[in-house]
Amino acid sequence: MAEPREVAQRLLLRRASAPRFHEGPQLRRRPRLAAGEPGDGAHELARRRRASVRPRRGVAPERRDVERVVGGRDEMERPAHERRLHDRPAPERARQGVAPERLQPRPERHVRRGHPLRLERGHALDRPGRTQACAAEEQLPEQERPVQLPERQDAHAAYAIRMAVRVRFAPSPTGMLHIGGVRTAVFNWLFARGEGGEFKLRIENTDTSREVAEAVEQIQESLRWLGLDWDGEHTFQLDRMDDCRDVATRLLEEGKAYEDDGAIRFRMPDTGTTAWDDVVRDRVEFPNEQLEDVVLVRSDGRPTYNFASPMEDVWDGITHVIRGDDHVSNTPKQINLIRAVGAEPPEYAHVPSVLGTDGKKLSKRHGAVSVEEFRADGYVPPALLNFLALLGWAPDGETTIMSPDELVARFSLERVQSSPAAFDFQKLDWMNGVYLRALPVDEYAHALVLHLGERGYDWDAELVRKAAPLVQEKIEKLSDFPAFAGFLFGDVSLDGHSLDSNVIAEAERALGAVEPFTAESIEQALRGLADRLGLKPREAFQPIRIAVTGSKVSPGLFESLELLGRERALERLSAARS
């Protein structure tokens, strides 16, 4: 019978055994924003400059009046290229740069039946109606004519034809990579790879005070281990401080921002709404009057996240921002900022958070939460990846086991769930077991040796290798090995077990005579012994098992005995008698 083990085996074999560590093709560098280089909109802006300082959102009770006065601007004509994009119906725009879904769902049972794992190219599946519900033209906030940014015009040109997708994963280096964050990274990576696009790694270290040394290396190590390769060098948000400040200065000059206590704040539009068609959440709208004037640059001169991040998205030519849904309320602010700077916002996809089994946000008390911990616990990358991908996404109602390649091939952003998902450790364990069992024995043995080495066990690698086949079917995590097969490497304790000393004595005698000392002949001898004593196999074997392994649960008795060797086996038996 073709069983999941074989299934998973095929899945694994389709993939090179080593994770892809390469850094990907080097990107052609995009010219950076030539800051302080206002386009033809500058005059308009100057003309429309508003009172330079205004109270913060929600602070002044009389603010309504102020808004009335300030807010009543007339709508400007937009530049041609921009209109082109804006005037296209939203759903169509949402599809730009996204290849149609190319794959037919393939029921898993085909795999079970042992059919070759091949994804069929079929006609494009129609997209789910999500975005279609939002056909209404996006209501633009009233806004001044933006300053032109030449590089974004290039991007627009590409957009209009068919833009390759470019996404980014942007963790802040404040510690180990949280599994929820990694899931976001997984979605980004899956999407980018599936679309033949690029996946960039950006370190958002604007808040230097919280930066943790080592974290940057740690993050990269975790991603690499999981097999998430990024394109080009990773970048640091801090490196663009100067560019950000330049833009802020220009925004200041244009009256789009103002100073406030030494900081620079961006003036959000007062009326209208800011909206976008979120790939996972559909239409999202925010009344502009709710938007706070965000701080762009702190009084100490450092740009804030809400400023630096969208600017970098623009400079990097990010087409799709896929991030946690805790960012939704930042999005309208960032969209306004991006437009103020004359650029076109990317597509947004806000993925739901990951909860613990109790429905609360996943945290330490639920168990492992960082990639490092999962690694140390003996989970294997493709299993974790498979599991993470299925957290909030499913290709269909049937398929669960998918290799990294298959995940890439089948992933689609539109199918990610909009409600949060609970992290089920039991299911992860099961899935890890599936992948572990699917490994060719030698690879399995290798993984075991590596894992034990990492965990600080200095056990004989050769013996570990020999023990590997005995445990492969039986443990779900590599870290289960010591408890399960540790008796091969060290002394055992018989505390709490009372043994039938008669059986032990008989076994001692029988094993002393077995020749050769192999599983096969040991089995013969012990079965004969059971017969002689008139015992059922389990009745006879269990005391021996305990004497030899110190546990009621162990790998196969005969194989274990063989590996232990006659001498040590006899020692343990005689020790058990006294």
Next chain:
RNA sequence: GCCCCCAUCGACUAGCGGCCCAGGUCGCCACCCUUUCAAGGUGGUAGCGCGGGUUCGAAUCCCGCUGGGGGCACCA
């Protein structure tokens, strides 16, 4: 407190108005296999949060409620 979002078995999900007295997977239970434990096989358990609509027909559309989540920083 204010704003926003979400809601199918215990968990992850399929479902896009009739194919659904709701399908798959994990878990759980039983049986089979069996030297223990697993693995594997077979069968089973369990769900559309509640209340109103719309419709010939609703898990699917609308409204309200309830429950859960997220956001409201010179954090990211």
